[in-house]
Amino acid sequence: MSDIAATASAAPPVDVSASLPARLAKGFVGRLVIIVPYLWLLFFFLVPFVIVFKISLSQSAISMPPYTPVLDFSSGWSGFVGKLKQLSFDNYLWLTQDALYFKAYLSSVVIAGISTILTLLVGYPIAYGMARAPATIRPTLLMLVILPFWTSFLIRVYAWIGILKPEGLLNQLLLSLHVISEPLVILNTYTAIFIGIVYSYLPFMVLPLYSSLEKMDYSLIEAAKDLGCPPTSAFWKITFPLSLPGVIAGCLLVFIPAVGEFVIPDLLGGSQTLMIGRTLWNEFFSNRDWPVSSAVAVILLLLLIVPIMIFQQAQARAQEQGK
């Protein structure tokens, strides 16, 4: 890595055909373009994780801030070694001893997984229909998918409370149509969480699916049909494999944030449902236990690190292909 950088900087300075970046990079401004966002993200994104990790290893104390600091670098090397002995894995032990946390992690992953599959099932026909729409109305359809994304997440979740309540609009409709004789209990159940996640994350699924389906060459399907391939088998053998990059991107965009979701389980799931985002929130805001909530965050991050890396790889690959 450093070799490449060294050769790059050793290139002859007077090169008329050099591209803009090469010439910019030599100047102060070019360096600034890299350095400013780099330092910003290092300080506000990476350093905070180190702090979370550090605090997850400290003891909780009833003061402000409510933990006893460990790894205080100001006391020099001997102080540092002394502090190392005080590191405590108590918070992690605590997490393994209380079955609540394990259940919360497990149910978050299961809920996010089921919701992702449901979102894919709902989103695929929409994306497919949009991709096959006349080219003239496709931009309008695209904008209509993006538009709800601009309206507040909180508002969209809130809107479902009025619909799903026992005396809410859905029950009123079904009662008046005599489909049901007693109001359905949907609000404050896992069903409500599924509806909330599918609804809120649907655009994240539809957009990548649409962009990979739109690029597809439909003459392939027609060729398959001409050769006597039934439509379902043509779908599974041609359409679906070709849309796979969109499927993967969409599923990751839904799954990863859904595991740590707080607003949806809190507003639609009621107190009975268990999700780790809410556990972390309560640990922090109600119990004021910063070390334990940090430990919860560290484990959640470890749980998500593999999907996040797959997502980043997929993004980088898409960027390469775009060039």
Place this chain on the structure above:
Amino acid sequence: MNATWSRFNITSVVLGFAFLYLPIVLLVIFSFNESKLVTVWGGFSTKWYVSLFQNQGLMDAAWVTIRVGLISATVATVLGTMAALTLTRYTRFRGRLLFSGMVFAPLVMPEVITGLSLLLLFVAVGLDRGFLTVTLAHITFTMCFVAVVVQSRLVSFDRSLEEAAMDLGAPPVKTFFQITLPVIMPAIVSGWMLAFTLSLDDLVIASFTSGPGATTLPMKIYSQVRLGVTPEINAACTILIAVVAIGVVIASIANKRREVQRLRDEQAAQRG
């Protein structure tokens, strides 16, 4: 091929949009409800809007939210555009992998983790929680969205334009401001709008990083929603939706006009 927009495809698109829009439409309708019961129609009324504007707490929160949104979206757009330039133009420098990781990871990072980690940072450096900390937090998570939006435009950018300008003797910085920036401007504008709406919308990160005196509108709405659904909140939500919808419509009309103008210019250039 366009003739093959089958009945199945039309149905799935129509049902999909009904699912996406019906809850929002119902929310707007019931903000004009006379009755205090949100789900029982009691006649048309705008009284909830009146009481909304008399609610000083909500108004203060709205003002805080708008200021945070304007400042953070603007700074995030500058930083995000720089990050996008770095990602597309500088293919080799030390730590590039780490950099792209730091740009893409916040897009999917659960908000509770981002919020908690930023709060602990602010406590560690001894920054009092309030307006400044919320703004810094919002800049950090929205700049990555701006970077992705701008980057997608930069990837398809025809770089021979820049090379031509520089061959004619324009210095790189001038080339950037006179050639590159105008071309990627639509992406920068939509990046700004995305950052602004994400900031307006955010509940979780703001709850972690704000302190007394810097309550944002989503925090206020959230605390009222927990107490129960009221038409007043519906009214507040309707206003927010209207503001966003008007903004998006204006932006898309402006975009379309620019596009038409560009086509006309190109045709004129070809004829001339």
